[in-house]
Amino acid sequence: xxxxxxxxxxxxxxxxxxxxxxxxxxxxxxxxxxxxxxxxxxxxxxxxxxxxxxxxxxxxxxxxxxxxxxxxxxxxxxxxxxxxxxxxxxxxxxxxxxxxxxxxxxxxxxxxxxxxxxxxxxxxxxxxxxxxxxxxxxxxxxxxxxxxxxxxxxxxxxxxxxxxxxxxxxxxxxxxxxxxxxxxxxxxxxxxxxxxxxxxxxxxxxxxxxxxxxxxxxxxxxxxxxxxxxxxxxxxxxxxxxxxxxxxxxxxxxxxxxxxxx
Amino acid sequence: xxxxxxxxxxxxxxxxxxxxxxxxxxxxxxxxxxxxxxxxxxxxxxxxxxxxxxxxxxxxxxxxxxxxxxxxxxxxxxxxxxxxxxxxxxxxxxxxxxxxxxxxxxxxxxxxxxxxxxxxxxxxxxxxxxxxxxxxxxxxxxxxxxxxxxxxxxxxxxxxxxxxxxxxxxxxxxxxxxxxxxxxxxxxxxxxxxxxxxxxxxxxxxxxxxxxxxxxxxxxxxxxxxxxxxxxxxxxxxxxxxxxxxxxx
Numbered sequence: 001x002x003x004x005x006x007x008x009x010x011x012x013x014x015x016x017x018x019x020x021x022x023x024x025x026x027x028x029x030x031x032x033x034x035x036x037x038x039x040x041x042x043x044x045x046x047x048x049x050x051x052x053x054x055x056x057x058x059x060x061x062x063x064x065x066x067x068x069x070x071x072x073x074x075x076x077x078x079x080x081x082x083x084x085x086x087x088x089x090x091x092x093x094x095x096x097x098x099x100x101x102x103x104x105x106x107x108x109x110x111x112x113x114x115x116x117x118x119x120x121x122x123x124x125x126x127x128x129x130x131x132x133x134x135x136x137x138x139x140x141x142x143x144x145x146x147x148x149x150x151x152x153x154x155x156x157x158x159x160x161x162x163x164x165x166x167x168x169x170x171x172x173x174x175x176x177x178x179x180x181x182x183x184x185x186x187x188x189x190x191x192x193x194x195x196x197x198x199x200x201x202x203x204x205x206x207x208x209x210x211x212x213x214x215x216x217x218x219x220x221x222x223x224x225x226x227x228x229x230x231x232x233x234x235x236x237x238x239x240x241x242x243x244x245x246x247x248x249x250x251x252x253x254x255x256x257x258x259x260x261x262x
Numbered sequence: 263x264x265x266x267x268x269x270x271x272x273x274x275x276x277x278x279x280x281x282x283x284x285x286x287x288x289x290x291x292x293x294x295x296x297x298x299x300x301x302x303x304x305x306x307x308x309x310x311x312x313x314x315x316x317x318x319x320x321x322x323x324x325x326x327x328x329x330x331x332x333x334x335x336x337x338x339x340x341x342x343x344x345x346x347x348x349x350x351x352x353x354x355x356x357x358x359x360x361x362x363x364x365x366x367x368x369x370x371x372x373x374x375x376x377x378x379x380x381x382x383x384x385x386x387x388x389x390x391x392x393x394x395x396x397x398x399x400x401x402x403x404x405x406x407x408x409x410x411x412x413x414x415x416x417x418x419x420x421x422x423x424x425x426x427x428x429x430x431x432x433x434x435x436x437x438x439x440x441x442x443x444x445x446x447x448x449x450x451x452x453x454x455x456x457x458x459x460x461x462x463x464x465x466x467x468x469x470x471x472x473x474x475x476x477x478x479x480x481x482x483x484x485x486x487x488x489x490x491x492x493x494x495x496x497x498x499x500x501x502x503x504x505x506x507x508x509x510x511x
Contacts, residue, residue, distance in 0.1 A: 035332070041368075126352075133312050134350035138418075139339040139366050 029143075029221050033151065036143030043148040050153035054115055058161055065110055066165035069102045070094070070172030078180030087183040091191025094173040099204045100260075103166040105252055108211035111158060112244035116219040119150050120240035123223025124233035132224070147224065151216035158212030159205045166204065207255055214247045263288055264309055264422065264456065269318035270478075271304060278304050280478030281318065291448045291455040293465035295500065296475035302458040303347065303426050305475065309456065310342045310424065311335050322422070340366030343415030343453075345425045349407035351399040357410050358395035361385065364417030384413040387450075388443060405436040412443065416451060423448070425457040429464050437461065441468050462501060474500060 036043065073094050081090075123146060126132050135142050174188050222240040226232045264286040271279040278301035286292045296302045307313040308320045311327045320327040325338060343364070351360050361381045365371040370380070382392045388409040399407060408428060415423060428444060429437035441464045448455050448468075459465050465472055466486045473483040474497055481496045482489065489497060 129348065129353075130346045130350035131352055133307070134344070134346055134352070134414075135363075136312060137310050137339055137342070137344035137346075138363055138414075139336040140363070141336070 025225065026217070026221055029147070029224065030217070032141075032143040033147055033217075036141050036148050039141060039144035042141075042144040043152070046145065046149035047152045047156075050149045051157050054153045055157045055160060058111055058114055058157070059164070061110060061114060062107055062161045062165050063168055065106055066103070066168035067172045069106055069165075070098065070169035070174075071176045073097055073102065073169070074173040074176035075180060077177060081181060086191075087181065088187045088191030088194065090177050090181065090183050091174075091188035091193075092195045093191075094177065094188075095170055095192040096195065096200065098169045098173065099166050099200050103162050103169060104204050104207040104211060105248065107162050107165045108158065108208065108215070108248045108252075109245055111154075111161070111212075112215050112248060113241050115154055116215050116240040116244045117237050119154075119216065119219035120223040120226075120237045121233055123147075123150075123220060124226035124236040127224060127226040128229050128232060142224070147220045150220050151213065154216030154219075155209055155212040158215070159208040162204060162208035203255075203259055206259070207252065210251050210255065211248050214251060215244045218244045218247060263321075263323070264454070265319075265321040266305070266308065267319045267321070269305070269308060269315045269320060271301070271308070271313065271316050277478055279308075279315070282475070282478070282480055284473050284480050284483050286454055286456055288454055289452060290470040291444075291457065291468055293469035293472045294456060294458045294475060295462065295465050295472055296460065297500070298460055300475050301478065302460075302475055306344075306424050306426055306456060306458050309422075310339050310344055340418055341420050342422045342424060343418065343420035345408070345411050345415045345423065345428055347427045347430060349399070349411035351402075351407055351410055351414070353399050355398075356395065357385075357397050357399070357402070360399070360410060361395070361414045361417050364414040366418035380417060381413075384417045385410075387416065387447065388413045389439075405432055405440065408432070408440060409443065412447070416447065416453075419451075421453060423451075423453045423455040425455065425459075427458055427460070429459065429461050437464060444468050476500070 074090075077090055077093055123132070126146070132142050132146070135145055170192075174185070177183055177188070219240040222236040222243065226236040228235075266282050266284050269279050269282040270277075282305060284292075294302050294305065304313060308315055309322060309327070311320075311330065314328045322338060322342070325334070327335070327338065330338060351357075352363070355363070358378075358381050361384055362371065362377045364384070365377060365380060370376050381395055385392060385394055390406065390409055390413065394402070394406070394410070399410070402410065412425075412428070425444060429440050432440060444455070444457060445468045447453070457465070457468060466489075469486065471483065471485055472489050474481045474489075476496050482492055482494055484492075489501065492498065
């Protein structure tokens, strides 16, 4: 009886302790990351290489997703369209939907899978094959050699990819909406400009940057703390994708509340 | 000099080291023997601070490793070459880049001409041709990987060399080659070495002194002759079993 009563508090306690331990380890990783920043000659060239790999490697999937996001937004707009509304509103609707929400969130979620899996699997494999231990035993910092370049590459490249995705999605949205409704280029451009604020672009880029940082940090953390061989690498990779995706959605809601909620 | 005093380490419920005391004198080669899974590699990782003890002290050159600040620990590690069990070579880097990373002095690391010369020297030291530098770890055999791992460990001219099972997974011929290599390097470079192994024959062939780790404690530490003459049942059991295995093989 007593053990049944104690089970819930014990479970809750373990859950809280587990959360605090994870939080502590992530905080330590962030501290290591800042410490490693002093080794500029190590992380700068590696960041460029990593950014080029992440950017060029992700471009095809980003273009495909952006194109279909634009097409789908346009067709959905056509389906829900009321004839008493001015057609230029379509420009507003498509551009704002893509820039404020679809561009950063869709690309963030897809890259959480693509970049997150890669980082976690790479670092996880390095951990279980003692390559990270080898780096440390050579007196070199894993933060400046492995983590800073990856986190920075994801943080810097996500906004770039989101800008490209936004442009492609808007163009494909314009082409598609013209197939279903009688809207001209001028109407679309007028609508796009009518409610456009420069803050919309900053907001979109702020989201993309924070998503990139979250993907980089979480995936590196998961990979860096991998245990138990190949199975551990699999678990770390899955955890990196799931955690990054959840954090992206949380950040999305948080930034919406903090920055655009009235 | 390397000293371990009362070192304890546990992972969860499992006690791995339960008050380990031993020392490695300047210039000697000490073989740390013990059955698989007794914590020999864990003990070795305490020496260069890759693992911190729960209790006790690990002292290298008069410095207590676990309490060293980050920079001092990095500096100490540059004086300790570590040869990992499976080489732990960086897959994405060529053999040249792997060995070059062993150059702890940044100015030497960035001097490409010096780095090329030193990498070639280190590869020759471990009986590998300079052409190996262009290859990637995936293109090397198990024995070659181990030798590249040794080349990387000696590239920075360390004072200490720690070998983690340098002959595990190798056939007897290659194991003998690596044992001879370890012996020759220790003599030529004048380093102080600790070699973790469960290969009794190799340990007797290479080491000046031997320590046996069992049940989290050092059972005996002494010369090969002292080991042969020991009446300790754990020592006798381990030696008899392993010599039988060697002859059976």
